[in-house]
Amino acid sequence: MGKSICAVTLLGLVLCGVLLTSVYAGNDYLWGEVGPNDYKLAKDTVSKAFFVGLVQTKKFIYEQKNxxxxxxxxxxxxxxxxxxHGATCELVAGGPGxxxxxxxxxxxxxxxxxxVVEIWGR
Structure with a gap:
């Protein structure tokens, strides 16, 4: 009886941990792969204030001058x-390559x- 209670308790703790990480995990994204010879080309914060009852959208554009x-x-x-309640992000154009x-x-x-957006390249 003691082993089954311990197993049920352990299973319950694992399930609570999975639920909490899915509830509190942000919407982080990674397109491509950062290699050992890559440079950080840009780092910028994208923000827009909330407005009651509305969905906010913002476009981020990274272009190189030369x-x-x-x-x-x-x-x-x-x-x-x-x-x-983090925002979702969609890669609309460009990206790796x-x-x-x-x-x-x-x-x-x-x-x-x-x-926070970080762009890596070489």
Whole structure:
């Protein structure tokens, strides 16, 4: 009887941990892979304040000025700073293998956007 209670308790704790990490996990994204020879091309915070009852959207565009010497993007990393009710992110154009990136952020209704974007390349 003692082993079954211990197993049920352990199973319950594991399930609670899984549920809590899914509830409190942000919407983090990674397109591509950061290699050992890659440079951080850009790091920027994307934010937009909440407005009651509305879904907020914001577009992030990364372009390199000198196209002749432009580096190729190898990875795009988005870190959600809001662990509850964070915004989703969509890679609209560019990304790994290209020279630029366009991202679209969409918040939950009634919540804002606060994400950090890192762009890596070589």
């Amino acid at each position: 196209n002749l010497n432009a580096l190729t993007v190898t990875a795009v990393k988005v870190t959600d700073k809001k662990k509850n 290209s020279k630029g990136v366009t991202l679209k952020f969409t918040s939950e209704r009634g919540y804002g956007i606060k994400d």
